[in-house]
Amino acid sequence: MAKYVYLFSEGNASMKNLLGGKGANLAEMTGLGLPVPRGFTVTTEACTRYYNDGKVIADEIEKEISEMMEKTENLVGKKFGDPKNPFLVSVRSGARASMPGMMDTILNLGLNDTVVEGLSELTGNERFAFDSYRRFIQMFSDVVMEVEKSKFEKILHGVKEENGAKFDTDLTALNLREVVKRYKELFKQEKGFDFPQEPKAQLMEAVKAVFRSWDNPRAIVYRRLNDIPGDWGTAVNVQEMVYGNMGNDSGTGVAFTRNPSTGEKKLYGEFLMNAQGEDVVAGIRTPQSIEQLREINPEVYNQFADIAEKLEKHYRDMQDMEFTIEKGKLFMLQTRNGKRTAAAALKIAVDLVDEGMATKQEAIMKVDPKQLDALLHPNFEPKALKAAQPVAKGLPASPGAATGKVFFEADDAVEASKGGEDKVILVRLETSPEDIEGMHVSQGILTGRGGMTSHAAVVARGMGTCCVAGCGDIKINEEEKYFTDKNGKKYAEGDWISLDGSTGNVYGERLPTVEPEMTGDFSTLMQWADEMRTLKIRTNADTPKDAAQAMSFGAEGIGLCRTEHMFFEPDRLPAMREMIVARTEQQRVKALEKLLPMQRSDFEGLFTEMKGYPVTIRFLDPPLHEFLPQADEDIQALAKEMGLEYCELKSIVCDLHEFNPMMGHRGCRLAVTYPEIAEMQTRAVIEAAINVNKKGMSVIPEIMIPLVGETKELKYVKDVVVKTADSIIEKAGVQLQYKVGTMIEIPRAAITSDEIAKEAEFFSFGTNDLTQMTFGFSRDDAGRFLDEYYNKKIYESDPFARLDQTGVGKLIKIASELGKQTRPDIKLGICGEHGGDPSSIEFCHNLGLNYVSCSPFRVPIARLAAAQAAVGGGAMGQK
Numbered sequence: 001m002a003k004y005v006y007l008f009s010e011g012n013a014s015m016k017n018l019l020g021g022k023g024a025n026l027a028e029m030t031g032l033g034l035p036v037p038r039g040f041t042v043t044t045e046a047c048t049r050y051y052n053d054g055k056v057i058a059d060e061i062e063k064e065i066s067e068m069m070e071k072t073e074n075l076v077g078k079k080f081g082d083p084k085n086p087f088l089v090s091v092r093s094g095a096r097a098s099m100p101g102m103m104d105t106i107l108n109l110g111l112n113d114t115v116v117e118g119l120s121e122l123t124g125n126e127r128f129a130f131d132s133y134r135r136f137i138q139m140f141s142d143v144v145m146e147v148e149k150s151k152f153e154k155i156l157h158g159v160k161e162e163n164g165a166k167f168d169t170d171l172t173a174l175n176l177r178e179v180v181k182r183y184k185e186l187f188k189q190e191k192g193f194d195f196p197q198e199p200k201a202q203l204m205e206a207v208k209a210v211f212r213s214w215d216n217p218r219a220i221v222y223r224r225l226n227d228i229p230g231d232w233g234t235a236v237n238v239q240e241m242v243y244g245n246m247g248n249d250s251g252t253g254v255a256f257t258r259n260p261s262t263g264e265k266k267l268y269g270e271f272l273m274n275a276q277g278e279d280v281v282a283g284i285r286t287p288q289s290i291e292q293l294r295e296i297n298p299e300v301y302n303q304f305a306d307i308a309e310k311l312e313k314h315y316r317d318m319q320d321m322e323f324t325i326e327k328g329k330l331f332m333l334q335t336r337n338g339k340r341t342a343a344a345a346l347k348i349a350v351d352l353v354d355e356g357m358a359t360k361q362e363a364i365m366k367v368d369p370k371q372l373d374a375l376l377h378p379n380f381e382p383k384a385l386k387a388a389q390p391v392a393k394g395l396p397a398s399p400g401a402a403t404g405k406v407f408f409e410a411d412d413a414v415e416a417s418k419g420g421e422d423k424v425i426l427v428r429l430e431t432s433p434e435d436i437e438g439m440h441v442s443q444g445i446l447t448g449r450g451g452m453t454s455h456a457a458v459v460a461r462g463m464g465t466c467c468v469a470g471c472g473d474i475k476i477n478e479e480e481k482y483f484t485d486k487n488g489k490k491y492a493e494g495d496w497i498s499l500d501g502s503t504g505n506v507y508g509e510r511l512p513t514v515e516p517e518m519t520g521d522f523s524t525l526m527q528w529a530d531e532m533r534t535l536k537i538r539t540n541a542d543t544p545k546d547a548a549q550a551m552s553f554g555a556e557g558i559g560l561c562r563t564e565h566m567f568f569e570p571d572r573l574p575a576m577r578e579m580i581v582a583r584t585e586q587q588r589v590k591a592l593e594k595l596l597p598m599q600r601s602d603f604e605g606l607f608t609e610m611k612g613y614p615v616t617i618r619f620l621d622p623p624l625h626e627f628l629p630q631a632d633e634d635i636q637a638l639a640k641e642m643g644l645e646y647c648e649l650k651s652i653v654c655d656l657h658e659f660n661p662m663m664g665h666r667g668c669r670l671a672v673t674y675p676e677i678a679e680m681q682t683r684a685v686i687e688a689a690i691n692v693n694k695k696g697m698s699v700i701p702e703i704m705i706p707l708v709g710e711t712k713e714l715k716y717v718k719d720v721v722v723k724t725a726d727s728i729i730e731k732a733g734v735q736l737q738y739k740v741g742t743m744i745e746i747p748r749a750a751i752t753s754d755e756i757a758k759e760a761e762f763f764s765f766g767t768n769d770l771t772q773m774t775f776g777f778s779r780d781d782a783g784r785f786l787d788e789y790y791n792k793k794i795y796e797s798d799p800f801a802r803l804d805q806t807g808v809g810k811l812i813k814i815a816s817e818l819g820k821q822t823r824p825d826i827k828l829g830i831c832g833e834h835g836g837d838p839s840s841i842e843f844c845h846n847l848g849l850n851y852v853s854c855s856p857f858r859v860p861i862a863r864l865a866a867a868q869a870a871v872g873g874g875a876m877g878q879k
């Protein structure tokens with residue numbers, strides 16, 4: 001029979017999966033001989049079972065809990081429910097991964113109307129007894145019975161006012177009796193029955209409530225944001241109470257072995273005398289710093305400092321500890337690897353290696369790759385940020401801090417920037433490829449619609465620009481160029497706002513920012529990561545500027561250069577449009593000839609910047625309508641500019657209209673219908689490579705054909721490419737190697753990869769489109785219903801942000817295997833948004849891909865994630 005309950009003395013730190021983090025560490029500290037109040041842990045498996053059984057605790061588990069309760073009573077020498085010698089416990093949640101504040105804890109359980117009198121008599125401390133009881137009633141009612149906390153707080157506040165008490169500690173025993181009386185009245189009024197008096201029933205109800213709290217809405221959101229699977233469940237710890245609220249020789253506190261914001265090696269923490277549980281963090285009184293404990297009680301301070309050091313050495317990481325002092329005696333209530341800022345994480349990791357406390361491998365596992373983001377972008381000055389009030393909130397689509405004047409059209413932003421304005425924020429309902437230049441000159445982008453993978457979000461992340469997307473709190477009037485915030489305040493062109501891309505907060509004022517600092521620790525850790533990883537890290541870059549940025553972050557090649565982005569530049573767009581409106585091949589070729597030199601010089605710039613590292617160039621991909629205006633007045637203006645009749649251009653725009661452009665005339669289908677486009681692009685790539693190689697470089701360009709679904713389709717385009725390339729190379733009389741490969745982004749291509757690999761020399765998994773086509777929903781629209789899917793537990797996370805390993809991952813796996821069957825040395829990479837996501841990177845590493853490619857600002861994140869995957873444990877290892 002399975003064992004569902006473990007005494008602290010039966011467990012240890014390695015049993016985190018079963019006992020949860022808190023339980024495993026309480027067991028470990030017990031084993032180390034530290035002063036830990038006794039108790040036991042009901043396992044995460046019991047929680048899973050509770051859910052599987054339809055939210056009931058099986059009899060055998062209930063029996064095991066009762067037995068362990070008895071054992072613990074005997075150890076402690078007190079009795080649950082016995083007024084003469086009462087045993088009280090805390091019931092504490094604790095999942096595998098720490099989820100601070102997400103689930104619930106109840107203190108002083110076992111109290112009732114008679115036990116409280118007994119406790120009062122036994123301790124001779126009536127005030128303490130009733131202080132404990134009022135805390136218990138409130139916590140139990142809130143957590144188990146769902147009576148709102150605030151209603152109790154109102155009563156407490158009332159009694160304080162009536163008695164002129166400033167702090168809780170000013171309340172007398174008599175006052176607290178009154179509080180208890182009113183609490184019980186409130187309870188009865190709310191629930192229709194008396195406050196539960198039977199300790200055993202209290203205990204089982206509390207255990208169930210903790211299990212339930214695993215599924216409360218804030219825990220579900222926290223899990224999604226932190227990649228914690230929903231089926232892990234939480235453990236429940238039942239532990240002997242120790243009392244920090246017995247008077248001024250008692251207290252409770254929290255401390256870190258190192259400073260969690262800076263990483264400085266120095267005990268850092270706070271405590272409150274005559275207090276219990278969360279009082280310190282709840283801010284009911286101003287806590288004292290841990291330093292002051294040295295003065296108040298040097299013995300306890302020294303003991304605590306010793307334990308802290310011992311724990312840090314034992315866990316070989318910075319510890320976050322909870323302690324309580326009961327009448328001058330110290331108890332340890334929790335320890336865990338402490339959460340820390342990115343800067344502290346780097347410093348601590350490097351310091352621990354210097355101090356001989358950790359290996360380099362262990363050190364790199366201690367930094368969460370996603371955290372590095374914060375170090376790569378400017379940030380708000382912390383004090384100013386704290387003082388500011390957000391006026392709206394949207395999605396944190398691309399991190400960073402931006403402050404600037406608002407503009408409502410891309411052209412206006414560009415103009416302002418040309419006029420010398422270097423603080424520009426572009427505010428749009430949503431962005432489109434036409435806005436690209438305006439986005440480029442902006443410090444931040446704010447959109448009213450769209451999700452985490454909307455155009456604005458993807459492009460902003462690619463550029464490393466701060467972006468808050470889908471901000472429904474604001475009402476944008478693009479025509480009249482203003483928006484209103486959630487308070488109804490109006491912002492017109494030129495008004496200052498600030499965006500926090502890490503929280504999604506919007507501020508209606510100018511906030512000061514500080515530039516990021518790349519400290520020595522950062523590069524040290526990155527160097528270690530590079531020594532360990534086997535995956536190559538490439539970048540998605542379309543311009544020499546992006547390429548240079550990525551190189552400075554350590555990119556080892558370009559995995560995706562989207563050539564169409566080059567055509568949106570204002571000096572290219574006219575030629576591109578000419579090409580699109582061409583009625584004959586001849587006209588089209590003429591327009592393409594104008595584009596050729598521009599494209600060639602783009603590639604020369606990229607090749608030069610990449611200094612011989614591989615560069616994968618994707619041929620034209622988007623549907624052509626994206627290059628033409630849609631609004632009538634814009635069509636009119638363009639027609640005039642191009643010397644066309646309005647209705648002529650209008651009919652071209654209408655002809656290009658597609659019901660589902662993402663699945664329409666795009667990708668290699670463009671090259672099949674207009675081979676001359678592929679010809680021109682090949683020419684530009686090959687000539688650029690020849691020119692650059694003449695200067696002593698050795699570029700091997702990789703030409704990538706997008707959106708292939710059928711081998712013959714690829715072969716058709718490849719033949720055009722090869723014929724063009726070979727004739728140029730022959731004419732130039734040089735040696736030049738080049739490769740032709742394809743993106744795998746259509747499920748049909750994935751499952752016929754053995755065929756495709758006959759023509760393709762490399763595969764790059766375009767996981768944005770592959771996800772979209774595999775799920776059958778568009779990344780631009782999924783935001784509308786995904787929330788409901790999370791709530792109903794159909795999906796746990798956004799498949800466009802975190803690779804769906806089960807489905808899309810399976811296609812990648814199949815395609816990799818089939819591809820290798822045909823062509824054992826085929827190069828495999830991934831270039832979707834997922835290329836910068838740590839858990840997806842781990843997946844790619846395990847599949848044996850050669851590289852991942854991500855936006856420049858994600859390169860350091862990917863380097864670290866790849867190293868973690870190689871060391872083992874992967875991205876989840878450090879939770």
Ligand code: ADP
Pocket residue numbers: 037089090091092093100101102103104105107239240241242243244276277278322323324333334
């Ligand atoms: P969280 O996970 O939210 O920190 P905890 O289970 O750690 O919740 O408990 C909340 C507070 O109650 C903490 O301050 C903790 O130290 C305190 N606490 C928990 N168990 C006991 C106990 N047995 N005796 C005294 N204080 C306790």
Ligand code: MG
Pocket residue numbers: 322334
């Ligand atoms: Mg805690």
Ligand code: MG
Pocket residue numbers: 706707745766768769
């Ligand atoms: Mg694609």
